[in-house]
Amino acid sequence: MSFPILTSILLCPVLGLLAVLLTPARMEGLVKAISLATAAVSLILSIFLCMAFDASNPGFQMVEFVDWMPSYGVHYSMAVDGLNVTMILLTSIVIFCGILVSWGLKFRVKDFFANMLFLVAGVFGVFMTTNLFFFFLFYEIAVIPMYLLIVIWGSTNKEYAAMKLTLYLLFGSAFIFAGFLYMYSLPGAHTFDLVALKENVAFAPDVQNWLFLALFIGFGVLAACFPFHVWSPEGHVAAPTAASMLHAGVLMKLGAFGILRVGVYLLPDGARFWAPLIAGLALCNIVYGAFVATQQKDLKFIIGFSSVSHMGIVLLGIATMTDVGFNGALFQMFSHGLMTALFFACVGWIYDGCHTRMLDELGGLSKKAPRISAFFIIAGLCGLGLPGMGSFVAELLVTIAAVSRFPAVGVISIVALLITAYYVLTAIQKAFYGPPSPHTEHLHDIGFFQFIPRAILVGVLVFFGVFPQVFIGFVSASTKALVGA
């Protein structure tokens, strides 16, 4: 048997978690070092994974398969294909940068890093597994530590936001739970294996429609699909910096990923049936999110609502049910993940220095702290879809696909991009230019060490923005197969 690279990537945070739990709480440096080391190993392994990945093969590769609870069709099965290979890379980049960004943390360090590693283990697991039992298991593992991260280390109305986030997400996952068990109970099924379900079970048309709707409600909540998005801006705002990075950067992508991996893969007819509805909701996300963002005064709320808007683009790409749309959706998931991580990494630093995130109270940051301001502005430019950044290509692909499938929706979503440009530029202008505000007095610029994580994020964003073909090459074989399914 070849080297189990997927399990190794997953085991990195798990072993890191165990090591952190066994470390005495006062040895904070060791806790941080362990976390960083495990994140670094999983990042290196993820890069190897991308290099070893055979992009011409549309099916599952590097399959690892172990019987777990065979009488219930539960197997520990991990595999990689075009859909998840880039997501695994994204996750390891964001956690690596997230740990670096939270290096200065002083309050309950051990608990914090334990929760972060636990959360990341869940995210890796969801992306890798091809068994619905483990999919759900990891899916909820990714949700629960978020509660603790927000409620202990958060700010601004954290208890309310944390409870709201958890209950919303678990309300959604109840539908996923019931949906998965329903698939299991269908004639010929009695397995939770994704591939076996695809091969053995003939989903009747109305079963497809209802099941897909249930799964869409479940995953849609996590993907912040309108009207289930209300937990997300508040959650982002309340979460501590690194948790926001992971949450907006990776966790929300799990929802969209679940729709593709389970919903579209197993129930393509159901997906086509509901596609117009999804497109409509996605448009609400794009337009509504952008409009609300223009009215926000808090920098984190602006980013929170811009995430809602950008996730709309992902959903719109999925709703087109074409390979171009899927490519665009995946590309948007990837670049939005990096971009919001960068946003939150910058806002977190600014908040720690100024103790405010209100636009009215900020001003002239670019003079006071040019480096952190530059990073924020780069993220902002990426957010408004500047060519040369990943988001530009992603949005282009989605819009091309959308205009051909849903012309009206496509055109309106292009117009909505103008609103994005408006609120991003306004925020940049208010916070970073103009006369320096008294609140910025104690703000220091980032040093070299804190420069690294943000530079990594920008580097990857620009790399895939300039060479989009690399990304498309990774995903296109699998998305073609998914459309044909």
Next chain:
Amino acid sequence: MLTLLLPEILLAITITALLCRMLSRQSETEPRLFMAVAACLLVAGAVVSVFFGPATLFYASYRVDLLSQGFKVILAASLLFTVLASRDQFSIQANRLPEYYFFLLTGTLGMMMMTSAADLLTLYVSLELSSYSLYLLTALRDERRTTEASVKYVIIGAAVSGIMLWGLSLMAGVSGTFLLAGMAQNAPALLAEPAFAAGLALTLFAVLFKLSAFPVHAWAPDAYEAASTPVTAFLATASKAAAVAVMIRLLMLTGLTPGLTAAFGALAVASMTLGNAAALVQRDVKRLLAYSSVAQAGYLLVGLAAVSGEGFSSAFFYALAYAVMNAGAFTVVLAVARASANDNPKLSDFDGLAERSPLLGLLLLVSLLSLAGIPPLAGFTGKWILFSAAMDKGRWLLVLWAVLNSVVSLFYYLTLVKHAYLEKPKTLAPVGASPRVRVLAIGLCVAIVLLGLFPNFFVTFAQQAVVSAATPW
């Protein structure tokens, strides 16, 4: 014969020895070491007895198979846990402790006999033996309010046992036999008789009482609140497991009519909804856990009502998971009760627990999340297979309702977690955790995680147990 009845024989010897000890002069001291050794031996004996059987003893009135012996291991382990936890209890006067241990043992004996009971009279006698022990255990605490709650418990219990007798007499009268095996032979024909179905319903009603399911759940909050914490833990672990065993045995042999199946579904819905709704507003943690047990009884009914092999084996697995996670929760409750010198700790007594004792904070987190059905913990895997059994029967609406209920339950579990992890402690005095409690806490944490992540051994065992109990006698 000796090996088949090993746990019961060991218990009987222990009970006799304890009785002799009480009659002698040592009666004033607490038999700590004696009880710990006896409970350990009992666990070992129960494990050994798993390898023997299946057999039917005493003119087919007593059945020894994997189902009964598996449950006896759970019961013995629960007793061991209760005995270990009892060293920290402080609300029962020292001179009553010999009686306290005596009734713990008789209660366990009754429950063990329940799991093996194969005729109606044995079932009734063993059920009453365990019930009366529990009534007395509840009343042992030295407070006025306790007396009131235990009187309530006895009165409702007596009424239910009357109802059960009526049900048993109907079943015996219609079928012409007391033996469950005899009824199993022509179960379909018997179930068609309204009188038999009514008798079965009344009998099951009494088991629901032990399970603290709707509509006979009202005793649970009062009894949980009134009893000394180790007794509450015993009620929540051993007594529940024994009730599940009886439920599996009865349903497996007789089956259910369509009407009774529907009624079971309705009771499951009512239990879950009512238990969770009431738990939301509790301030007393023991009452909160009592209402949560009402909701948990509802989840169990969802699986049991499937009346299928998967339903029974997953109920078995869930009973095991339930015992372990409740043991975890009550370990923390007891430690907090001691630290606040109040055997009815409020939510606010948990403030800052994670700072005062990180290990107990973690144990509380793990057990409560497991009760809420969060992966990768025992309660999650248990619910997954429990609900998949119900889904197999096409009852998706029931399953969806059950899962949504788990989400609601998360609200109050997380509230308790929030007190432990977020609120500032009133005192910084560490919550006393002796080495014994620490080992227990680590063991329970590991067990909850392992049961959730690597369930296959126990799931397979539960399936074999159901097969072993279903083979003709």
